[in-house]
Amino acid sequence: MRMMSLDASDERLGLAALRLSRVPLLFCWQCNIAQDVTQYRLRSDGGIELLRFKRGTQGPDFPYSDYPVFFPEARFELRAVPQAPAGSARHQVGGRPFVLQGLRDIRCKVCRRKMRFLASIADNATGKRTFAGNSGVQTLFHLCLEDGVVASYHECD
């Protein structure tokens, strides 16, 4: 699922070295990708190449029954994160990461260097349903700028 698509030309994000127009933040709550760290390389044609993922499927009712096939699309604007973070998780792109469980040390599968924090996506989605049915969930994204590799995983309270 494409949870978010970042405009790589936005200078605040520091993504120009990727030489891409967009950076998709991909994750899946309905397959085993959600149970481990996934890594994918961004391709110049807008697609991705999966480098690392956990195979298999979840049960039919994971993360909750009657899970939507998609969430309604919405546009968003980046705004500065307030100094004192709210008590609950919120969507965040760049900056100093506000993560409930602490940030994992994720290494790029290509170069083995530590990947930088890129984004955190909270449980609230567009429409009436949420991404995971748990308000303490954060889906985290790291980036290796040199190799154009994104890592994604989730943490839960």
Ligand SMILES: [Zn+2]
């Ligand atoms: Zn790398």
